[in-house]
Amino acid sequence: MNSYWLTIYADTFLWIKNDKVLAYNSKNGKSVKSIANEQIIKICLKLLELKNLYTIEISEYESDKNVNKWVRSLIKIGAAAINKICNADEKPVSFIPHLRVQYNKAYYQYEHNNGIGGSIINNLHEISIYINGSSYGDQNTYKQTLFPLNVDYNINTEKMLYFLSGCKNPYLKQINIIGNIFNLNDYSHMINVINKFDVRICIYITYNDFVENIDYVNTFKFRNLHFVILINSELVDMDKKKNIYKYNKQFIITNSEEISNSRITINSRNNIVPYYNIKNIDFFKTHVFTDLNELKNLGLSKRDIFIRQALNIHDFGKLTVMPDGKVFANVSEDALGTIDDYAYDIVYKEFTSGKSWFNIRNQKPCSDCVYQWLCPSPSNYERAIGRPNLCHIKV
Numbered sequence: 355m356n357s358y359w360l361t362i363y364a365d366t367f368l369w370i371k372n373d374k375v376l377a378y379n380s381k382n383g384k385s386v387k388s389i390a391n392e393q394i395i396k397i398c399l400k401l402l403e404l405k406n407l408y409t410i411e412i413s414e415y416e417s418d419k420n421v422n423k424w425v426r427s428l429i430k431i432g433a434a435a436i437n438k439i440c441n442a443d444e445k446p447v448s449f450i451p452h453l454r455v456q457y458n459k460a461y462y463q464y465e466h467n468n469g470i471g472g473s474i475i476n477n478l479h480e481i482s483i484y485i486n487g488s489s490y491g492d493q494n495t496y497k498q499t500l501f502p503l504n505v506d507y508n509i510n511t512e513k514m515l516y517f518l519s520g521c522k523n524p525y526l527k528q529i530n531i532i533g534n535i536f537n538l539n540d541y542s543h544m545i546n547v548i549n550k551f552d553v554r555i556c557i558y559i560t561y562n563d564f565v566e567n568i569d570y571v572n573t574f575k576f577r578n579l580h581f582v583i584l585i586n587s588e589l590v591d592m593d594k595k596k597n598i599y600k601y602n603k604q605f606i607i608t609n610s611e612e613i614s615n616s617r618i619t620i621n622s623r624n625n626i627v628p629y630y631n632i633k634n635i636d637f638f639k640t641h642v643f644t645d646l647n648e649l650k651n652l653g654l655s656k657r658d659i660f661i662r663q664a665l666n667i668h669d670f671g672k673l674t675v676m677p678d679g680k681v682f683a684n685v686s687e688d689a690l691g692t693i694d695d696y697a698y699d700i701v702y703k704e705f706t707s708g709k710s711w712f713n714i715r716n717q718k719p720c721s722d723c724v725y726q727w728l729c730p731s732p733s734n735y736e737r738a739i740g741r742p743n744l745c746h747i748k749v
Contacts, residue, residue, distance in 0.1 A: 356416060357439045360425060361409040361446045362401055365656060366433040368450075369724045370398050375424075376724035377433045380451070383653035384431035387724060394424050408448035411439065453660045459706050466702060476523045477711075478701050479671035482530040483518075485509045485544075486537055486677055490560040497686055498734050499606065499627045500558045501584055502533045509677045511540055513693045515547050517675070520697035522551065525671075532558040533677070536567040545576065555579045556602075560586075564598070586629070599623075608634050610641070630738045638744065642735065645746045649728045659727050662714065666731040669710040673700065684710035686737045717742060 362368060365381035370390075375398055378385040388394065393414060400410045414421040415436060428434035437446065465471045482500060486509065491502030518529070529548055535541045535557055548555055555578055564571065564583050571581065583598055586606035604625045607613055613626065628642050654662075661667060673690075674682045680689040683704040690700045690708065704711055713732050720726050720743055735744055 358415045359437045361435045364449045371724045379433045380656040386427045480528045482674045484532045486533040488534045490562045517693035528554045530556045534563045558582045643744045666713045
């Protein structure tokens with residue numbers, strides 16, 4: 355009986371959950387899922403031993419039809435190679451895709467405990483600031499997407515700007531301002547200060563607040579500043595009203611009819627955001643939930659998968675400041691502190707003991723699924739709906 359070297363290529367992930375095996379080739383996005391027998395499971399477990407360098411000797415390739423079929427399915431998607439052993443000393447070498455974190459919690463804790471902290475702030479990439487409320491806002495939507503509250507007070511601008519000064523770092527790319535900016539007496543001063551950060555500035559404002567202040571809008575001449583007009587009810591063809599066609603618009607929708615009735619053209623300036631309102635779970639199951647075909651067409655790279663294994667792709671690197679000065683990593687979790695605290699302390703707290711930045715799919719039922727690391731990270735939709743995932747795939 356001939357013996358063979360079975361080698362899994364370094365771009366291929368091999369995941370085992372109970373009697374299911376998924377091989378995912380991150381180089382071409384192809385995958386093969388198998389219901390594996392005991393022998394195939396044994397082969398997979400040996401392949402995943404680091405000392406074997408993703409290559410093992412098998413003798414069942416010719417004699418075991420199930421093993422033969424499985425190996426050929428791997429070869430078909432470019433995930434593996436099979437070679438007859440002519441010289442036992444000439445073993446092929448490959449490497450298991452393995453997540454390596456350059457700076458982890460222990461690293462920053464060491465820095466902090468030795469009084470050399472500071473670099474942790476480089477993990478802060480985006481800040482959302484709720485400067486006030488709007489009569490067109492509400493107390494629910496903000497927990498799913500950026501949308502003004504319905505409150506009648508403003509943030510302490512000077513305290514907020516001082517807090518922002520401690521957030522500066524080379525990796526801070528965007529600052530979002532949410533509310534009715536035109537209700538701030540010193541909004542010009544605030545924008546002038548923030549503009550010096552040399553980051554993208556996005557002002558999220560309701561459609562009604564925007565058109566009521568359209569004359570003031572034209573006074574903003576900053577290259578990095580962009581308005582995002584929020585439209586969430588009685589959608590119509592907004593592109594033909596008040597000359598807003600040139601601005602970014604975010605349509606917050608709850609059912610399919612709102613999309614068709616509004617005649618939204620999907621392009622770089624129009625974005626659709628579903629909103630869960632308790633009554634529209636069927637809409638979410640149809641348009642938001644993940645299915646197998648979607649996962650098969652994602653084409654995730656090796657880096658994409660490593661990111662999903664390490665951090666939350668929706669929350670990591672983000673902080674939210676509310677009008678009362680409280681600071682959150684995610685508005686559905688407890689506040690990390692306030693704008694009276696140092697930004698360093700806020701980021702350190704979330705990085706080392708928070709619940710949002712590293713909220714990954716390591717809980718049941720996702721931890722029992724072979725597609726665990728192909729799925730997006732947990733989002734605020736799961737929190738709103740009260741489900742561990744938004745998924746049609748049966749484990």
